[in-house]
Amino acid sequence: MTSAVDFESAAARLDRDVELLRFATAGSVDDGKSTLVGRLLHDSKSVLADTLEAVERASRDRGAEGVELALLTDGLRAEREQGITIDVAYRYFTTPRRKFILADTPGHVQYTRNMVTGASTAELVVLLVDARKGVVEQTRRHLAVAALLGVRHLVLAVNKMDLVDFSESAYRAIADDFAAAAEALGISDHVVIPVSASLGDNVVDASSNTPWYDGPTLLDHLETVPVGVDAVTQAARFPVQYVVRAADYRGYAGQLASGVIERDDEVVIMPAGLRTRIVAIDTFDGEVDIAHAPQSVTLRLADEFDVGRGDLIVHPRQEPRVAREFDATVCQLSERCLRAGDRVLIKHTTRVVKGVVDSITHRLDIETLDRAAADALALNEIGGVSLRVAAPLAVDDYATDRLTGSFLVIDEHDGQTLAAGLVGDPLAAGRPQ
């Protein structure tokens, strides 16, 4: 670094109040996903000189011409030695318009487990296909997982357009296939972009090779797609994490999972159903009148009820369901199978309860979306379960609220995370009737 920085012009280029977009990428082996991610980082000037030098060196060692952008996303030595990708890698980049957190999910080994993990916090998923192959089995699986996890915005990057001579008809055929598959799953916001990750067409810079395409480049779309849901349109959900006690002070600390809470609001403490009122919304910097999701705040209540970790604060007439038994969709993340009769722990918001799997209701074929009877769910399988829990939980359907509708299934004995749970049947809920 030199000291020849023009501080004022550099500072002027920074917008300190940008939004954050969390997105995930998924693709099949050899679709060029690593190259696409590398291209996105490289062309958005997110790769610094020393990193690029290391990649150039490694490219030369491999006898490659030019820079192999895929090496920018190269992982651990343990992975290189075994020729595998272990799991989700997180990458960060910034443009003058937005900050991005990218969950880069490998396509082959344990693809469902990884994609479920990456998509659980993503608002947008970029799927990749090879222009020569089009929408394949795995594209449909990834699409179904994205729909299941409630990802609102989907992008299909039709890669390797250079290998089909930037043919409009090849692009159209794939775009039509994809639109049909997405709409069958109830995903209305989808964009199909013709790209060449290795040459850079339509990734960051618009391509002159696709004059017939007037849509956004990948980065344009990432920079302009709406972020988040407006908190005021959602029911408030405030899981109590921690009781803050000090002299003459008792406050309930938590992060608003959704919605808005204002001072003087009438509220209900779930699952007990106690009615009270918010007398103050505290932060380290002082009291505030209103809090929006996802802010972390501390609430003070008008009545001295026995409120603690695991309770959920909501508005009257917007209460979630209080259930000791409920149906859910689970994705099995562990090599151990999930079976009827299994005793497990359920971690839902800030509450952990004992539970039992009453039955496996079906196994989902995520390629055809057919449901078949099953008595166990193995690693990477998705299916329906009926659960019974030892203490009531205040739950929403996952399709309504991602954070109060999700849970982990944990092995009581060794603490392993067995499965990701989604309350209700999100795929059925999202599909057009």
Add this chain to the structure above:
Amino acid sequence: MSAIVEEPVEATPKLPPSRKVPHLEALESEGIHIMREVAAEFERPVLLFSGGKDSAVMLHLARKAFAPAPVPFPLMHVDTGHNFPEVIAYRDALVERLGLRLVVASVQSYIDSGKLRERADGTRNPLQTVPLLDAITVNKFDAVFGGGRRDEEKARAKERIVSLRDEFGQWDPRRQRPELWNLYNGRHKPGEHVRVFPLSNWTELDVWEYVEREGVELPAIYFSHPREVFKRNGMWLTPGEWGGPKGGEVVERKVVRYRTVGDMSCTGAVESIASSIGDVIAEIAVTTITERGATRADDKLSEAAMEDRKREGYF
């Protein structure tokens, strides 16, 4: 529409004002959420505090998470013995002012007692692992907050926010638990512990923007100042008893600042005239070299240096 006008309409409640949450606030809220989860679910958390900017931001988040109550866990400094005096003075003043408890795990005392041997290259960063793991065991800490960020390095890019360590403190990248939504599974067997990284999703620039926004106090060496330095392996190091300069290394006076704070023997200064937080932010925004690439000799040891240290139980 006319039908609606004629029917008695229930007054629609006025919606509260909409608000977009800017990225720093989203990151802060996530960090606070992580700290409260850990404080609620673990018996004996501890916060690793080196006096560097990341640990200063973590401590600031901890203060915000539990206010008006005090931070409900102690700090721990793994002291290599090769410290910048400014950083130790800053650490002690802060601990005193906030009324916190500080545990110091000393690499020097391990070397003095013969439990650890000085490396040929003089760097003590890799030597921190044993005193760190011993202190975790002796104090029965079950959750250890670290300031690691995923943008720092590729081994860190695959790290969980709540990351399990076996009873030898080892990290096994293949045995990591999937981490979904904002649900952290910190269950562990006796003798095991978790490392927790509340700044996982922050970048270097985020940290500095947050330092500016919140007025987080930092050691003065982060800002430009004249300093006697000498060049080793392409980095400007500060002379000292730790072992420099050696034959042929020439001491010069430069205007520098530090981008990271660590062991003096392997933390390099960068030439810079950035004397305020605003200057530093502007400088980082246009920098062409990564934080670790610019300033950390230990990561230049090999391509997988961080991966190897992490496996053994390093931060």
